[in-house]
Structures are given as C-alpha cells and as structure tokens.
Amino acid sequence: MFIRIVKMSFHEEHIPKFLENFNLIKEKIRNAPGNRFLELYQDKNNPELFFTYSFWETEEDLENYRRSALFDEVWTFTKQLFNDKPEAWSVNKLVSLT
Known part of the structure; x- marks a missing residue:
C-alpha cells in the first residue's frame, strides 16, 4: 500500500465550485x-x-484510476479552477502510530 498526496491551489472564487464537485x-x-x-x-x-x-x-490501481473516465471527468473540471500548478507525491508509509 502507498499514499498519494496531491497539492492544489484554487482561485478563491472557485473554491465553492471545487468543494461542491468534490x-x-x-x-x-x-x-x-x-x-x-x-x-x-x-x-x-x-x-x-x-x-x-x-x-x-498498488501503483497499478492508482494508474488505472488515472486512466479512467472518472478521473478524466474530475480532472477536466478541477484543473480549470487552479491558480497554480498542482503537485503530487507518491509515498510509502514507513511508520504509523495511532
């Protein structure tokens, strides 16, 4: 299992649209x-x-999602609202304390 972190920055006036769609x-x-x-x-x-x-x-699961119609729909909508380039990281969890 691994973790995907995506950083997105939006124009202030587009935040309600982003949250509604999310x-x-x-x-x-x-x-x-x-x-x-x-x-x-x-x-x-x-x-x-x-x-x-x-x-x-698995990374394959993430890649399958990224090639899906759902991702295309989500990303096509979301990227119109950005005020800066998004960033993404795939990381492995090494330690977790609960």
Missing part, C-alpha cells in the same frame, strides 16, 4: 478499485490551498 464525486473516487482511504484537507493559513490524501493498494 462532494459529488468523493464516494466514486473512494470506491475506485484499489482505493482504501480518501481525505481532503484545507490549509489553515492559506484557504486557497488544498490537499488530497489517499491510500492505494
């Missing part, structure tokens, strides 16, 4: 094959900055 599609993303966890964060100091945090069983 609420419509979050369950579909979460139920994509291989997805085990999905969260959305908003920066405390910069409300235009958001992060998604998701767990994937």
Whole structure:
C-alpha cells in the first residue's frame, strides 16, 4: 500500500465550485478499485490551498484510476479552477502510530 498526496491551489472564487464537485464525486473516487482511504484537507493559513490524501493498494490501481473516465471527468473540471500548478507525491508509509 502507498499514499498519494496531491497539492492544489484554487482561485478563491472557485473554491465553492471545487468543494461542491468534490462532494459529488468523493464516494466514486473512494470506491475506485484499489482505493482504501480518501481525505481532503484545507490549509489553515492559506484557504486557497488544498490537499488530497489517499491510500492505494498498488501503483497499478492508482494508474488505472488515472486512466479512467472518472478521473478524466474530475480532472477536466478541477484543473480549470487552479491558480497554480498542482503537485503530487507518491509515498510509502514507513511508520504509523495511532
């Protein structure tokens, strides 16, 4: 299992549109094959900055999602709202304390 972190920055006036769309599609993303966890964060100091945090069983599962019609729909809509280039990281979890 690995974690995908995506950093996105939006024009302030587009944040409500982004959140509305995310609420419509979050369950579909979460139920994509291989997805085990999905969260959305908003920066405390910069409300235009958001992060998604998701767990994937395999890199192939993430790539299959990224090649899916769902991802195309989500990304086509979302990228119109950005005020900066998004960034993404795929990381392995080394330690987790609960």
